[in-house]
Amino acid sequence: xxxPSTELAPLRAEIADACRVLASRGLADGHLxxxxxxxxxxxxxxxxxxxxxxxxxWTTAGDVRxxxxxxxxxxxxxxxxxxxxxxxxxxTEVLRSRxxxxxxxxxxxxxxxxxxxxxxxxxxxxxxxxIPGARxxxxxxxxxxxxxxxxxxxxxxxxxxxLGDRPVVLLRGHGLTATGEDVPEAVLRAVSVDRIARLSLTxxxxxxxxxxxxxxxLAELPDLGAGFNRGTAWRHELARLS
Numbered sequence: 104x105x106x107p108s109t110e111l112a113p114l115r116a117e118i119a120d121a122c123r124v125l126a127s128r129g130l131a132d133g134h135l136x137x138x139x140x141x142x143x144x145x146x147x148x149x150x151x152x153x154x155x156x157x158x159x160x161w162t163t164a165g166d167v168r169x170x171x172x173x174x175x176x177x178x179x180x181x182x183x184x185x186x187x188x189x190x191x192x193x194x195t196e197v198l199r200s201r202x203x204x205x206x207x208x209x210x211x212x213x214x215x216x217x218x219x220x221x222x223x224x225x226x227x228x229x230x231x232x233x234i235p236g237a238r239x240x241x242x243x244x245x246x247x248x249x250x251x252x253x254x255x256x257x258x259x260x261x262x263x264x265x266l267g268d269r270p271v272v273l274l275r276g277h278g279l280t281a282t283g284e285d286v287p288e289a290v291l292r293a294v295s296v297d298r299i300a301r302l303s304l305t306x307x308x309x310x311x312x313x314x315x316x317x318x319x320x321l322a323e324l325p326d327l328g329a330g331f332n333r334g335t336a337w338r339h340e341l342a343r344l345s
């Protein structure tokens with residue numbers, strides 16, 4: 104990569120869009136949260152802190168900078184005026200330990216935090232309402248029990264251990280970390296978990312009881328393919344921004 108400022112422009116724009124999608128969905132409605140994308144064995148693009156910080160809803164491609172896994176500049180000038188997020192190790196430790204992961208999302212969805220604190224697990228309570236979400240929940244969404252700022256590799260390693268081989272982990276009293284092969288997949292997984300958390304709180308608040316979808320119904324749910332589950336779904340999220 105001879106000129107990261109131009110060669111990586113489409114990926115910077117995609118990460119900026121992802122930050123705005125998280126904000127529009129209420130998963131990161133303030134200035135906390137970040138999205139990253141693996142570029143090569145040693146570097147990633149990540150939303151950084153800049154001099155005109157306004158929050159995720161107003162993220163621009165210029166806020167997305169190329170850094171190393173150790174938090175140093177990934178190319179000359181990349182961190183001039185910007186600094187990596189304090190929780191960069193949350194991203195880099197996942198990328199170090201999970202070669203299947205290309206993108207990491209960290210967000211603070213209030214309903215996800217509330218549902219977890221209320222003792223409500225992310226369970227496959229829905230079916231065709233959100234097929235990818237149902238499958239994700241059926242496989243299990245673990246919880247990292249420490250509500251700390253994941254600011255170093257030691258704390259990040261604890262979170263990664265809780266994550267295991269799953270795509271999403273909840274962070275008690277904090278938020279969630281979602282992974283994916285690419286940025287859209289990681290964001291859409293976070294949206295699905297948030298959707299199930301919101302429904303769970305609504306059901307319990309109405310006096311209902313959460314019940315898992317029967318195994319035979321889960322087995323009947325078709326795989327609609329990445330073109331629909333990721334492609335169409337992501338275009339919809341981008342369209343909502345405008």
